[in-house]
Amino acid sequence: FDWIYLTGDLPAHNDWEQTKSGQVSIFNKIIGLFNEYLPNKPLFYSIGNHESDPVNSFPPSSITEYSMSWLYDNAAEMLKKWLNTPDAIDTLKSGGYYSIDFNGLRIISLQTNYHNKQNWWLLVNSTDPDGMLQWFIEKLLDAEKKGIKVHVIGHIAPGDDPWSQNYKKIVLRFENTISAQFFGHSHKDKFRVLMDFETSTDPRPYSVVYIGPSVTSMTELNPGFRIYTVDGNYNESSRQVLDHDTYILNITDANLTNKPKWIHEYSAKDAYNMTNLTPDSWLSLLKECLTNNNLFLKYYHYISKSFNMESQCSGHCQHSTICSCLSTFSNISACDAIAPNLVTPEQMMLYEAAHQDC
Ligand SMILES: *[C@@H]1O[C@H](CO)[C@@H](O)[C@H](O)[C@H]1NC(C)=O
Ligand SMILES: *[C@@H]1O[C@H](CO)[C@@H](O)[C@H](O)[C@H]1NC(C)=O
Ligand SMILES: *[C@@H]1O[C@H](CO)[C@@H](O)[C@H](O)[C@H]1NC(C)=O
Ligand SMILES: *[C@@H]1O[C@H](CO)[C@@H](O)[C@H](O)[C@H]1NC(C)=O
Ligand SMILES: *[C@@H]1O[C@H](CO)[C@@H](O)[C@H](O)[C@H]1NC(C)=O
Ligand SMILES: [Zn+2]
Numbered sequence: 092f093d094w095i096y097l098t099g100d101l102p103a104h105n106d107w108e109q110t111k112s113g114q115v116s117i118f119n120k121i122i123g124l125f126n127e128y129l130p131n132k133p134l135f136y137s138i139g140n141h142e143s144d145p146v147n148s149f150p151p152s153s154i155t156e157y158s159m160s161w162l163y164d165n166a167a168e169m170l171k172k173w174l175n176t177p178d179a180i181d182t183l184k185s186g187g188y189y190s191i192d193f194n195g196l197r198i199i200s201l202q203t204n205y206h207n208k209q210n211w212w213l214l215v216n217s218t219d220p221d222g223m224l225q226w227f228i229e230k231l232l233d234a235e236k237k238g239i240k241v242h243v244i245g246h247i248a249p250g251d252d253p254w255s256q257n258y259k260k261i262v263l264r265f266e267n268t269i270s271a272q273f274f275g276h277s278h279k280d281k282f283r284v285l286m287d288f289e290t291s292t293d294p295r296p297y298s299v300v301y302i303g304p305s306v307t308s309m310t311e312l313n314p315g316f317r318i319y320t321v322d323g324n325y326n327e328s329s330r331q332v333l334d335h336d337t338y339i340l341n342i343t344d345a346n347l348t349n350k351p352k353w354i355h356e357y358s359a360k361d362a363y364n365m366t367n368l369t370p371d372s373w374l375s376l377l378k379e380c381l382t383n384n385n386l387f388l389k390y391y392h393y394i395s396k397s398f399n400m401e402s403q404c405s406g407h408c409q410h411s412t413i414c415s416c417l418s419t420f421s422n423i424s425a426c427d428a429i430a431p432n433l434v435t436p437e438q439m440m441l442y443e444a445a446h447q448d449c
Contacts, residue, residue: 092132094132094135096137096244097125097134097137097138097247098139098274098276099137099140100140100246100275100305101117101121102118103117104141104309106145106146107371109144109145110144111144111162114142115162118142118166118169122134122136122169123177125265126172133193134170134173135173136200137201137202137249137275137431138203138204139275140204140207140210140246141248142162143159145161147204148212149202149207151186151221152185152186153218153221163185163186163187166183167183173193173201174189179300182226186202186223187204188201188202195323195324195328196239196323196324197240198241198242198244199227199230199241199244199252199358201245203246203276204246205220206249206254206255208252217253218252219254221277224257224261227261231261231356239268240268240328240329240330242271242272242273243269243271243272244273245273248277250418251422259418259419259420263298270322270329270330271301272299272301272319273301273303274300274301274303276302279395280302280303280304280317280394281415282300282416283418284298284300284370284373284377284416285299285300285418285419285420286298286417286418286419286428288419288425288428294427295395296373296374296428298368298370299369301335304396308398311398313339313342313395313397315337315340318336318338319332320332320336331368332368333368334359335358335368336357336358337356337393338356339354340352340354343398362389363389363390369432371430373416374428377413377416380413381430384405384409387413388403388404391409411435411441412442414426417429426439
């Protein structure tokens with residue numbers, strides 16, 4: 092592989108035992124391991140909700156009484172080898188986000204704690220914290236003018252909060268510039284198809300959000316990581332994801348044999364018989380999963396990185412799982428794209444409550 096996206100949450104989740112200095116030393120230890128073992132692999136990181144202390148606490152810079160420089164300045168120092176422009180370092184230090192051009196591709200790393208509902212600083216003012224979305228638009232407009240494609244990385248994937256609705260509208264406006272989006276946080280292997288119901292008469296999938304598997308086994312999961320095959324690097328490359336391969340460590344087996352072994356779990360095109368990984372193809376897969384329970388169970392088992400291959404899910408469970416892979420930028424139920432009235436809003440709320448992300 093050529094470069095690395097590390098989408099945050101480096102510390103363990105024993106939140107109330109943590110301290111600022113402990114968080115910094117865990118950060119430095121893990122980034123230090125990347126520098127030691129993969130010294131020539133460019134590393135692009137985004138900040139998780141667990142990096143702070145207390146957890147989830149990320150005051151925007153407008154709140155001058157509480158500075159985040161203890162975290163951001165250290166991150167800038169540790170990551171400067173690959174974030175080698177004053178512009179990237181400046182925004183990382185002031186707000187925890189940056190944009191960097193790498194091999195003709197623009198990588199924009201967002202501070203997604205600005206839409207984390209557990210970041211209580213947002214109760215003071217949640218309107219575009221730090222002006223990051225406005226900054227995002229400017230970086231995208233500049234990329235569009237120059238014909239540069241963009242990958243977005245972040246920790247918490249867009250959800251249904253107002254920040255996320257605006258984010259998804261921006262992605263729609265720049266769908267020809269944003270080639271791919273990569274997030275983490277859920278620990279699980281998931282994806283979301285962004286649907287345009289509002290500006291298009293025929294609901295149209297316009298982008299895909301990849302939510303990568305975590306290395307942590309928390310909870311009832313195998314550790315995993317993913318290698319994306321991306322178009323490029325050549326003139327006029329689409330920079331889109333062509334395929335992806337997921338690797339897992341079977342923790343049940345490692346317990347029995349005392350030998351951790353990473354194995355190839357699946358490749359997307361092969362496992363799902365897809366000809367490409369466009370938004371249209373992911374939507375078709377979701378539609379097929381509605382009627383083909385074996386295909387659906389394959390996806391369902393991959394969500395947990397094959398931790399429990401015997402687990403079952405049908406009926407409401409199946410429908411809600413499929414619907415959670417669809418998203419719009421307003422309050423319209425994205426699920427209507429595949430089957431009207433399949434899941435009631437109440438069922439969807441219950442499903443989401445039961446699958447609270449970390
Ligand atoms: C909240 O932040 C926005 C954007 O910076 C600003 O326009 C607005 O005036 C702020 N609202 C309050 C109540 O301070
Ligand atoms: C790509 O190739 C075309 C045709 O050769 C050329 O006009 C254009 O300037 C090139 N673009 C870049 C970004 O190099
Ligand atoms: C692995 O072993 C540990 C220690 O005995 C135990 O706590 C854990 O539940 C086991 N996990 C699995 C997946 O077998
Ligand atoms: C994981 O290991 C256990 C114990 O060896 C085995 O039963 C199970 O099939 C393995 N799972 C996968 C996905 O390989
Ligand atoms: C895979 O997809 C092709 C069409 O792209 C279809 O002809 C074929 O039957 C599919 N195979 C399976 C096993 O579903
Ligand atoms: Zn997280």
